[in-house]
Amino acid sequence: MRVGVPREVTPGEKRVPLMADSVKRLAPKKIDVSIERGAGTGSCVSDDEFRAGGATVEDSGDALYASSDVVVRLRLPTVESIARLREGSALVSPLFPLQAQNAPLVRALAERKVTTIAVDMIPRTTVAQMMDVLSSQATIAGYYAVLMAAAALPKFFPMLMTAAGTIAPSRVLILGAGVAGLQAIGTARRLGAVVEAFDVRRVVKEQVESLGARFVEVDSDEDAQTAGGYAKETSEAYKAKQAEAIARHVQKADVVISTALIPGQRAPILVTEDMVKSMRPGSVIVDLAAEQQGNCALTEPGKSIVVHGVNILGELDLPSKVAIHASQMYARNMEKLLLHLCKSDGKDSALHLDPENEITRGCLITHAGDVVHPKVKERL
Ligand code: NAD
Numbered sequence: 197m198r199v200g201v202p203r204e205v206t207p208g209e210k211r212v213p214l215m216a217d218s219v220k221r222l223a224p225k226k227i228d229v230s231i232e233r234g235a236g237t238g239s240c241v242s243d244d245e246f247r248a249g250g251a252t253v254e255d256s257g258d259a260l261y262a263s264s265d266v267v268v269r270l271r272l273p274t275v276e277s278i279a280r281l282r283e284g285s286a287l288v289s290p291l292f293p294l295q296a297q298n299a300p301l302v303r304a305l306a307e308r309k310v311t312t313i314a315v316d317m318i319p320r321t322t323v324a325q326m327m328d329v330l331s332s333q334a335t336i337a338g339y340y341a342v343l344m345a346a347a348a349l350p351k352f353f354p355m356l357m358t359a360a361g362t363i364a365p366s367r368v369l370i371l372g373a374g375v376a377g378l379q380a381i382g383t384a385r386r387l388g389a390v391v392e393a394f395d396v397r398r399v400v401k402e403q404v405e406s407l408g409a410r411f412v413e414v415d416s417d418e419d420a421q422t423a424g425g426y427a428k429e430t431s432e433a434y435k436a437k438q439a440e441a442i443a444r445h446v447q448k449a450d451v452v453i454s455t456a457l458i459p460g461q462r463a464p465i466l467v468t469e470d471m472v473k474s475m476r477p478g479s480v481i482v483d484l485a486a487e488q489q490g491n492c493a494l495t496e497p498g499k500s501i502v503v504h505g506v507n508i509l510g511e512l513d514l515p516s517k518v519a520i521h522a523s524q525m526y527a528r529n530m531e532k533l534l535l536h537l538c539k540s541d542g543k544d545s546a547l548h549l550d551p552e553n554e555i556t557r558g559c560l561i562t563h564a565g566d567v568v569h570p571k572v573k574e575r576l
Pocket of ligand 1: 320321322323324325328330331334371372373374375376377394395396397424425426427455456457458459464466
């Protein structure tokens with residue numbers, strides 16, 4: 197079986213979904229890898245390194261698509277790139293198929309008779325953790341958001357006692373304590389900031405505190421955790437209490453890092469314009485939810501703006517800023533996923549899709565001309 201890695205062309209994208217050492221590790225399992233020339237450049241992996249790992253380097257995307265049984269990507273496909281996939285081949289890629297705007301992609305994949313594995317639909321369970329790209333890339337985003345905030349803030353993060361006086365530590369407020377939020381807490385603490393965090397899932401209070409941050413309490417018994425571990429919409433009464441609590445803490449913060457997402461929906465607005473006005477000039481908001489329109493009412497996805505004296509950073513490609521490690525982590529996830537999806541007879545390997553398997557069932561979206569994921573089918 198041949199796995200192909202095309203060059204990602206999204207502006208600013210530097211990651212590559214498989215690294216040269218992944219190629220070496222997949223070879224004994226009879227999974228061969230081709231890359232499009234230059235695919236690893238952004239992550240500092242040369243074509244020669246890929247060749248040394250055993251990969252075939254294709255000169256053009258057309259040659260790569262034509263020879264691949266499975267194409268692996270780390271950005272959503274486009275309708276044009278779907279047309280380049282061989283009929284009957286497979287695509288392993290982010291797809292966010294439950295979001296209405298991606299329905300045309302799902303239809304195009306089914307029409308092309310492509311077997312699609314959506315990496316964002318891999319169940320968030322302990323057994324699937326090694327394949328979980330949402331977690332690995334959120335870890336990077338959480339880390340880098342803090343570095344961006346520290347660079348943009350005209351203040352130190354740590355407390356300093358110097359001959360020129362004592363500097364008070366900066367105060368960082370993290371909204372949403374999932375994978376990215378917890379990594380942001382750890383990074384901000386390591387830089388010496390005083391950190392507070394809030395999440396609608398009360399279960400994370402203990403994790404927040406174990407990292408040395410204070411959990412912001414909302415005076416309510418409501419818990420917004422679903423059986424799947426994700427957050428769900430809260431009641432209007434809870435939202436009002438939450439807004440009051442957040443407003444109090446935003447006002448005192450030098451930095452707000454927001455990461456709050458609800459799967460398949462617009463990100464909740466947690467920081468209103470009035471809250472931004474209440475912050476001291478020079479303060480920073482890094483909105484990691486910008487990809488889903490943002491947690492701050494003023495965020496402009498993809499842009500850094502200054503409003504009411506506050507820097508609001510809505511960058512979209514944070515994992516690419518740490519491209520080598522982001523690629524390394526994504527590639528490890530892909531190796532585990534490919535090994536999970538393929539079976540080898542010792543001479544060759546092929547996709548072996550077991551519909552009874554929880555992981556496969558969770559992320560298999562289209563197969564043999566049909567949309568086979570029941571929830572995705574229902575939403576089309
Ligand atoms: P996410 O990116 O979907 O959301 C980020 C955080 O925002 C979440 O913690 C969520 O509760 C929070 N949030 C949503 N609405 C909010 C609001 N209005 N106000 C404040 N916070 C709000 O989350 P994620 O990081 O992808 O994690 C999702 C779930 O998956 C979590 O339960 C996580 O523990 C779980 N998970 C499990 C594993 C595993 O292996 N068991 C691995 C990764 C993630």
